[in-house]
Amino acid sequence: MTAAGVIIVGAGHAGVQVAASLRQRGYEQSITLIGAEHGLPYQRPPLSKDLLTARASAEIAALRPGAFYSKHSIELRIGRRVLCIDRKARQVQLDDGERLMYMHLVLATGARPRPLPIPGGDLENVVALRTIDDALALRRRLVRGARVVIIGAGFIGLEVAAAARSLDADVTVLELAPRCMARALSEPTADHLVSCHRAAGCTIRTAVTAKHIVDDGRGRAAGVTLSDSTSLEADLVVAGVGVVPRTELAKQARLHVDDGVVVDARLATSDPAIWAIGDCCRFPLPDGRLVRLESVQNATDQARSVADAITGDAAPYVSVPWFWSDQHEQKLQIAGLLDGHDEVVLRGAPGEDGFSAFLYDGPKLVAVESINRPRDHLVARKLLAAGESPRRQDVADTEFDLKTNLLATTSR
Amino acid sequence: MPTITYISPDGDAEAVNVAVGTTIKDAAVENGIEGIVAECGGNAMCATCHVYVDPAWTDRLPRIQDVEDELLDETASPRQANSRLGCQVAVTDDLDGLVVRLPQEQE
Secondary structure (H helix, E strand, O other), X not given: OOOOEEEEEOOOHHHHHHHHHHHHOOOOOOEEEEEOOOOOOEOOHHHHOHHHHOOOOOOOOEOOXXXXXXXXXXXXXXXXXXXXXXXXXXXXXXXXXXXXXEEEEEEOOOEEEOOOOOOOOOOOOEEOOOOHHHHHHHHHHOOOOOXXXXXXXXXXXXXXXXXXXXXXXEEEEEOOXXXXXXXXXXXXXXXXXXXXXXXXXXEEEOOOOEEEEEEOOOOXXXXXXXXXXXXXXXXXXXXXXXXEEOOHHHXXXXXOEOOOEEOOOOOEOOXXXXXXXXXXXXXXXXXXXXXXXXOHHHHHHHHHHHHHHHOOOOOOOOOOOEEEEEEOOEEEEXXXXXXXXXXXXXXXXXXXXXXXXXXXXXXXXXXXEEEOOHHHHHHHHHHHHHXXXXXXXXHHOOOOOOOHHHHHHHOO | OOEEEXXXXXXXXXXXXXXXXXXXXXXXXXXXOOOXXXXXXXXXXXXXXXXXXXXXXXXXXXXXXXXXXXXXXXXXXOOOOOEEEHHHOEOOHHHOOEEEEOOOOOO
């Protein structure tokens, strides 16, 4: 039996990155990467974008080529689950009975789609989107004229809506809040995206919930009844109502869990030999707020940070969050976190050739949302990393080069 | 179909045939070439698909646009005059025989 090294639970973006980064930093002990899904670890973002429109090749993009794992002595256990952790013995037990010992255990278990809590939520053509299998099944059903009802106007819901419309399906999106993407976007940016969806022929209804999915008598959904007592016919219902972090293993092991596996600034759980990263963890921002972020950037940056910590460089995790979403021809990029913002300053205007929304919390720039303005996005990442808050009049002036704000910091 | 040759930091060369219009990054990922990470999936957000283009080819590639230029300042391995982002260069028949070198690090 190999000497204990690092065991990583979860072979998504975060898990694969930890393994790769450990080897890059010269870690020589054993690395075992355990993933419950079948097939090679793969990229998730295309599942709600190009894969649905079949613009990508039918094959999903692997996170690393197949030969990568053996080349770097990363033992990949596909289609296996970890059933429990024995913290005292520093051992995990897999679903095939095998026990593996660890020096360090990394939980990168991700999240699963939140189930629809309404009658009919489990009917045959009511689907969620998280895995490659979900995406391929969804793609087969997005045909011209299919009546698709999407519950939830967050990123998944709206990306699926865009894909479905581009395939000529008949699309209605239902959002329970007064506006779409309230959790994730400022109002001007969300409104802009919603108008693009509507211009493409998608129906979006806000302040309404799906109360009940109607069974056609044979276990398939035939329609959705809404909170305003109207109903919609449906050939397919897509649930995009968020995800729930996979914390079962952490709970069983009596680690601190609270809407995610809670970690400290170094991303260690309440057990110093166990780390948690990516969609499943709740971690402190530099200002002390605890957050759980669902993004590729968060997964991979946290993975690199834990690899640093395990190989001896345990600085607190600090990273400017960034995110992207593609909906119709709108490329949305976000830098920072919008929580607490009390003012939006626009650079350019919605309806033109791209614009950005700079979000301020008092004097401080906290986030920037860019639509088809990648240069703004890249500058924003640098500004946020440097702690710079450009003057509002400069932000609003599209002739003003925001990079001049950065020159001040390079001399520090 | 045009061919691209990827040369690893160790000097190993691997030539692959790619459909016209495929980016240097996609061709690498599709063919299992290690050394191109493409963390953002080709969305010009991360600079982990950095390549050094063989000097015989640098002038024959489409010009670097602003966003690629900015991102190239963020690469893990040093930026050189022949640095490009693999996700921003699509291979055409004119680029048949293109040679790129992979950097020591992408992250």
